[in-house]
Amino acid sequence: MMLNDLPYPDWHEGLTIQGVIEHMNYTWPKLVTKVNGQLVWPEDYGNVVLQENDDLKIHHLLAGG
Amino acid sequence: MIKMCDIRKYHDVDPAEIQRMKEAHVVLNHVDYKPQPIVKGYTDKILTIDVTDASVKIADIPAEVKEKFTGGKGYCLRYLWDATNANTRWDSPENEIVMSAGPIAGITQYAGTGKMLVCTISPMTDIPIDSNVGGFFGPYLKFSGFDAIELKGQAEEDVIIVIDGNKGTISVEKAPLEHMDAHLMGEELTAMYADNENDRKHVAVVCAGSAAEHCNISMLNFTFYDPNRGVVRLKQAGRGGIGRVFRHKKIKAVVCKYQGIKNDLNNVHDISIINKTGVKYHREMATQDPKQNNMRKIGTANTMKILNDYDILPTHNFKFGGTPNIAEMHPQVFIEKWLTQGAADGCWYGCSMACAKAADHFELLTGPYKGQKVVVDGPEYETAAGVGPNCGITDPQVILELNFYCDTYGLDTISWGTMCAFLMECYENGILNKERTGGLELNFGNAAAALELIHLTAKNEGFGKIAALGSHKQKELFIKNGWGDAAFLNDIAMEQKGLEYSEYGSKESLAQQGGYGLTNKGPQHDEAWLIFMDQVNNQIPTFDDKAEALYYYPRFRTWFGLVGLCKLPWNDVVPENNALTDEPAKVPEHVDNYLNLFYGVTGKKIDREELLVMSERVYNFQRIFNIRLGKGLRKHDAIPYRSMGPVTEEEYLSRQERYDGQLVTKVGFTKEQVAAMSLAEKMAETRKYREGEYEKLINAVYPKRGWTMNGVPTIEHLKKIGMDLPELIEIVEPLQNLEP
């Protein structure tokens, strides 16, 4: 599985987007998340199970003052 | 939790004292004028005051200037250029402080529309500094008939300048008695020029603070009166030592009074589009902010913990990206214990983002105001991070106290924080010691020493005299004195072009290294803040991607300062459907809001590309201004190694896994080779690699920006953007083929 175009070494069966967010300690609230190019809304982060060859992008919207 | 409804009003100043102060004024010049009405956001007038002879001049701003420079920072730089020459330094009488608000400034229907831009030739960098600031002064000056004000010359005794936009009067007065510290002078002048309590919101004051008499890192405070608390609040044009220039001219304050604020004082072209855009944005703040950044509850300091989580929060002079004590300064601690909740904290009318938070009736524990209860504005993120973890301090109470004293003494919190962190690292490395500091034990985390140092700096006593210099001159002094190793000092002093870094650790983001290093005024994040895009999101992996970002964002972000806008409402909240857009990072709907506001005010329809060109003209003008004053070439864009990579062994070891890994994945060693290297070898290879990457980045950025490899704008590019002005060509022409 790829996370933001880099290999994600901790993929396992049943891993959800929420699992990745917690594992990576992504604490920022404004995330734009896509799996294989498809946008996933925050309420579905816990439901979307990631496959081994998925392309996951979790982009933080944060750009400083 | 402290709630606004429970806040009692602040004690009033003594009217007899104010009367005494006022009676001591001696009018040096008094001018009556007819305020120019504003048409579509512009008065097309500039006010020039020469404090040498107290003369007052009002002049037209030519159409060509408006066309090329738009307003705000554009006007400031244009007029500063015209007033100065290649030999002008910060303390030359011809150096000016120019302030301009921009065409959109002063509308009340959208968030962040009260910004003033301030420029001068800086005592820290010897090139133009630009700083943006909220508060009431910018809009009030425009309503009083002026798109810009120039302050020049040098007075013999302390003067204040008073502009009354309703009466149409300008006076320059000797003013000997008002206190120098900003929280006092702000109150005194506000009370002095208001007819009654309700009238205080019509008075705006610009002043510095007592440290500005002698300290290079001094700023300007801009007041706004908070009618709900009954107190004067302070916003800062913080960067680059503008306060020092102000006080060198012996200007004590500039006061502007205007009453009758309504939402169409700009006589806008199309109020309907402004109203509609504004209410849409206010609604977005109401519904989205509680789910996103909580700007209304805590302001920009909401990001303290976040940046700690992502290893970006500068800690111990940027050595590390976070602190184990972060829980002490969790946003929730500020919300629940310190910052008053439920207050309408906008620093200009209509700011629904309302990030100007305050701690009320805060009891000071040190310094000349010990025991007094004051309002503390902030802390903003930069302040909290700079005077806090970067100096090893994580106690919110200390951070608030440092914040208060920086503000009232007139010290830039960013420069103060970064500089103090540098001094602490010097102390811990024996470059400084108790003998050299006059007994101050400047270890990281020594809050008492940090507070003592700030008071000494304000009084210009003891080691405070050295603190007053700023990092760049401190570094030179230490090297001259033979204190410490020059190479090490150059690595750890987090300054470039003479300006201290703002508070983001850029080591792990090459794009952000460029975001700091490839700036006009010095390492401030307001041009390009790319850490997350680069380091976390990996959205700009190639040199070309990074260069494109370092071309786009400085132009986009410069525009705010041309038109009188605050940047925070652009991206500190985003529309609910922002994720569905092509480029969420650019917040396209908000960009369209800005195009609508610009059209609504000026009647001029521009598209996203034209917006960028407006900025690009001013951006290149500023670059050439730097060159005119002896900086602005490639060598001046070099950055300290601390901002690029690990200087010390402890830094390397704190991220050893990452750095060892990169020697394999990026530099090209095998795992076995890395395993066989000594720590010193690994650090040397990492350094060689990272310094090389920064040079490659520059090689990619300059051509994008239309500059030579030496960082000089090409004549061809200046022609393309309509900036082939003779005075610019004269400077860049001989440098077109000069190798770096």
Added chain:
Amino acid sequence: MKRLVKDESLCVGCHNCEEACAKAFTKTEDRSKACLRIEGMAKTNDVQMRVCTQCGICASVCNTGVIQQNKQGVYMINKKECVGCYMCVGFCPEQVMYYVDGRNEPGKCTACGICVKACPVGALSIQDV
């Protein structure tokens, strides 16, 4: 506290209240310029009424401090001092404040009762609660 009280079960969705309010304060027939909103269809029995509850959020977001409660507890706008920023319009949880292009001050329910008189079925009343 004096305020407008709704009874959705009685509302027939005729919009007379909105029209009366808009006419009285903005001299238009434009129902969006009224201090209350009637939405949905009476036929399908899903009419929703939104009225000002005098919750005071408009006053709390105002940094000019010009929205204050009068003796009856009604939040009133001091038009002379209002700067026309419309934050109150955007933050009103019931979305029953409005603005009119060219008029500085927003519109807010003063519990005047004009809408009550216009309602043919008694779905609105002014009460002291």
